[in-house]
Amino acid sequence: MKLVGVTAPTTGSGKTTVTLALLHGLGRALPVKIGPDYIDPMLHTEISGIRAVNMDRWLQGRAYRKAICRQGEVADYAVLEGVMGLYDSGSPINASTDFYFRALGVKYLLVVDVSRVAESAYYISRGFMGKRCLGVIINNYRSQKHLEMVERPFREHSIRIWGEIPYSESLKIPERHLGLYTPSEISRLHEIAREASRYIDFSFTDLLEDSRCTGVESRPAGGGRKVYVAMDEAFSFYYASSLDFLSTLGTVAYFSPLRNEAPDDASMVYIGGGYPELHYAELSRADRTRRCLRDLSEAGVPIMAECGGLMYLEDHAWDGKTKYGLVGIFGGEVTFSNRLTLAYTELLCTRDNFLFRKGERVRGHEFHYSSVSDAGEKVFRNLIGKGIDGSDGLVKGNTIASYSHIDLSRYGRRLARAIGH
Structure with a gap:
């Protein structure tokens, strides 16, 4: 099973939309959500058809690696959506997306929201592009001219661009006080995933590596209770x-x-x-x-x-x-x-x-x-x-x-x- 991560410089950059697009385009893909989140995994499961799992070392202790290992036989890929920005944790211990990507050797795509910037997007992003970064997905560009301005410094510095997603109301996932709406409330969820996937170059999969984890013992089924x-x-x-x-x-x-x-x-x-x-x-x-x-x-x-x-x-x-x-x-x-x-x-x-x-x-x-x-x-x-x-x-x-x-x-x-x- 090959692993790919999805992260961003900040929360609200479009990680979930890109993750849904990848799950739609990759076929047999296990969704993995980093951090204590319930709604994102529900959306992931709806698109993938494979039940999403959470990975959180604060909650799960050393067993956090098992989230992927237990599912290795049902998927060809695992798509790991990060929490907040790449280095954010919100935990008394390091529970950042970067920690998990390093621990598991995950190569990742950086989602860059360019709705309020142009050339500056590269300079904001370069601190988030480590050795395992495959490149970027540009999100929320407003026009072709805007896109050209955004992309120029990325190309000048030989940063691969794997996707260019325009700003579109039709790609928005509605939110409320605790976060995104649940799948049963979003009639267009599959359409959103399908439309967003059209803007992504999936040949990045040629650069992915297999998971490092080994098999995990299966758990016996319960009795008559x-x-x-x-x-x-x-x-x-x-x-x-x-x-x-x-x-x-x-x-x-x-x-x-x-x-x-x-x-x-x-x-x-x-x-x-x-x-x-x-x-x-x-x-x-x-x-x-x-x-x-x-x-x-x-x-x-x-x-x-x-x-x-x-x-x-x-x-x-x-x-x-x-x-x-x-x-x-x-x-x-x-x-x-x-x-x-x-x-x-x-x-x-x-x-x-x-x-x-x-x-x-x-x-x-x-x-x-x-x-x-x-x-x-x-x-x-x-x-x-x-x-x-x-x-x-x-x-x-x-x-x-x-x-x-x-x-x-x-x-x-x-x-x-x-x-x-």
Whole structure:
């Protein structure tokens, strides 16, 4: 499997559009998203037809390399979309795109947004063109004259140009407060990928090298247990590695809180993040789901909830006009905040619970605009990050809910122990 990276000098340069174009044009290509992102991998998966994986050493530890190795038999290429700019990290450790490209020996394409520059684009870009840089893809040029001005210094310095994508409203991917829209909301996603791919010269593939990673042992399938995962327009933020791990604990089944579906004979329930704030009315009317989750919690069935899932398990949400009843396992209130919380997190467990023991440390990340007010006891203290109020991890019986998202595969032994596997 040959690897190619996609990066840029800054965020917002068009990395995702170019990545979608490459996935469309390369055929059997594994999408890999560097960093703690949910929406980009969903878009990648829709175009590639191969489920995208995340690579993040803060969340996954030394196992981050396995993201590619496990998929080596299903793809001819792996396309790695970087996070932010090439050298940006946002982590207490080096988790920059450059780190991963160096560690894996990835050659990369540099996407250069030229919407506000001309000849200066080269001088901005040259600090990002290391030995492994294949060349550049010019994005958002406004006219043929503009393009000629942009390209002149690149050509004078013998920098290969592999693509020239004009500014076009038809190539824009719509965004909202937590990022891009999800695939089910973008009717033209395949058309965007197809159109963008027309502007790229794919002969760069002749310069790519095979992955350095070796095979990874396959994980055994789970037994007769049922692990239910909430999945619909309100809850869809999950790491592929987490879902893969859950399949080793039992049969993974999906249910939709929006459609008032209830888990049947569940050994565990997992409710991830998403956009519950866009669906409060429907969620509040889903009495069967709400009642079922309360009953499972009272019966001691393990329930894990993250971010949007945390919000859903609270008593109610207030949008400034209307109060919406939610599941009510916990007694707090959810409100919308105009302030973004975005950070890696490190949590210190302060009290034994069904999943972690006092003194253990857990790494995750948080990304939300909501705020939870809940006086209930928390079992984590934030060493890094904000959490609910400087602490995180509301617990009731075998139900645990936090703002922090984690990669479940890193804490697999604890999960297996929790459901008696």
